[in-house]
Amino acid sequence: MRQPRRRFSALDMALTLDLAERVGVLILFLVFVNRLLPRLVQLVLFEREHPELILSAAGINAQLLLLVIGEALGVLLILIRRRSASLSTQPFDWALSFSAVSAPLLLTTPAPASTFIPAAVTTVVMLLGLLIQICGKLSLWRSFGLVPANRGVRTRGVYRVVRHPIYAGYTLTHIGFLIGFPSWKNALLYAGIFAIEVVRLLREEALLRRDPGYRDYVTRVRYRLLPGVF
Numbered sequence: 001m002r003q004p005r006r007r008f009s010a011l012d013m014a015l016t017l018d019l020a021e022r023v024g025v026l027i028l029f030l031v032f033v034n035r036l037l038p039r040l041v042q043l044v045l046f047e048r049e050h051p052e053l054i055l056s057a058a059g060i061n062a063q064l065l066l067l068v069i070g071e072a073l074g075v076l077l078i079l080i081r082r083r084s085a086s087l088s089t090q091p092f093d094w095a096l097s098f099s100a101v102s103a104p105l106l107l108t109t110p111a112p113a114s115t116f117i118p119a120a121v122t123t124v125v126m127l128l129g130l131l132i133q134i135c136g137k138l139s140l141w142r143s144f145g146l147v148p149a150n151r152g153v154r155t156r157g158v159y160r161v162v163r164h165p166i167y168a169g170y171t172l173t174h175i176g177f178l179i180g181f182p183s184w185k186n187a188l189l190y191a192g193i194f195a196i197e198v199v200r201l202l203r204e205e206a207l208l209r210r211d212p213g214y215r216d217y218v219t220r221v222r223y224r225l226l227p228g229v230f
Helices: 009-048 060-082 091-106 121-142 167-181 184-208 212-222
Strands: none
Touching: 009 060, 009 091, 060 121, 091 184, 121 184, 167 184, 184 212
16 A cells, blocks of 8 residues: 655755755855865965065965854854754745855955055954954854854854844955955945845844844844944
8 A cells, every 4th residue: 555645844844954054055165165275275385485474474374264264163063053943944035145155256366455555454354354253153153054043042252242243244354355455346246245144134133033032132232233333
């Protein structure tokens, strides 16, 4: 006697989407490594040939180190995170999330360095943005993800200052890069990324506001990205 076909339950959907997000993030990370590794090897070889330049290149080395740590940490946390039954099933949310993390890969050779802003200033701004990103991911720990979901409301660390510190860190890093390598292409790209991030965080909040704990958190931490502004 033929067994009745098992229906695809809501739990099956949640598990499938969770796996799809993990696989997608891993693929993007491999693309990121493939783009970065040749440049990193080139930089290491150059500094081996010119050790007298290592000190002057300390800012670039620190940026690369924090960039790798931040992205690797994000992938690790997504791979080990707890599952959520509230993971968004809206295609628009998925498109926003993966567009936001994919868009920076469109950057090719940077524009000529700015002659108006000292390199030290752009380095400090980018390093600060990278540090904020990393602190935000560490604060979320196993609740970190790309697609909107409620994996528990987290209010510690940098989340005591603004409600979306990781997005704030990304924005600050982008500003640092843009003022260091100004061009219309970079400006348009980062303006688009910022618009996507704003829509993305608003969609996340719409989902999280179903949780009374998050609604209480919103009353205590009023601003999303920049205290006193937004």
